[in-house]
Amino acid sequence: AQSVAQPEDQVNVAEGNPLTVKCTYSVSGNPYLFWYVQYPNRGLQFLLKYITGDNLVKGSYGFEAEFNKSQTSFHLKKPSALVSDSALYFCAVSNYGGATNKLIFGTGTLLAVQP
């Protein structure tokens, strides 16, 4: 069975500093990995995904994530944090299966960027 772990409930970072939000996964076979962001009282917005190819994936709002197969990790990164990046971030893994495809989410990490 697929699963995702986000070990940090909250990450605090000062504006302008680099940020990392951690995610590890457990899947059988090759993983499809996703990051979503949820702003207060809003829906889930897709940030980026890894399907295959280059291990460094670039996404929306200057975010990127690095797929590391040996460490089964897919950490989200940004070189310089903004106060407006403060939100809840979810890592997710997708199973195979065409019509039976579904996302399995981690527990979320609250990112707080201080001015």
Next chain:
Amino acid sequence: DTAVSQTPKYLVTQMGNDKSIKCEQNLGHDTMYWYKQDSKKFLKIMFSYNNKELIINETVPNRFSPKSPDKAHLNLHINSLELGDSAVYFCASRQSTLSGNTIYFGEGSWLTVV
């Protein structure tokens, strides 16, 4: 243009009532989902439909009944509402023809049962 739209956004209702949440997507996708986010922000899939056919039913109480009149719409009807049904319900959609295709979410429906 809103890709996945759901109504209402906020709903406050009493225990025992029956309520519905509607969802529409204009992305031309063939698969739609309902996810539930509880008070601890955990997200869990409830149902998925592919071309109006129920594909995933994740041991949700039968008080919850999804209906898909066509592949662009997936509604959620909840009978005899309980306090524990208070949550945020997210509709989502995806094109199933490629395994890595992105699932896109609506803005959520905040249900409070009092």
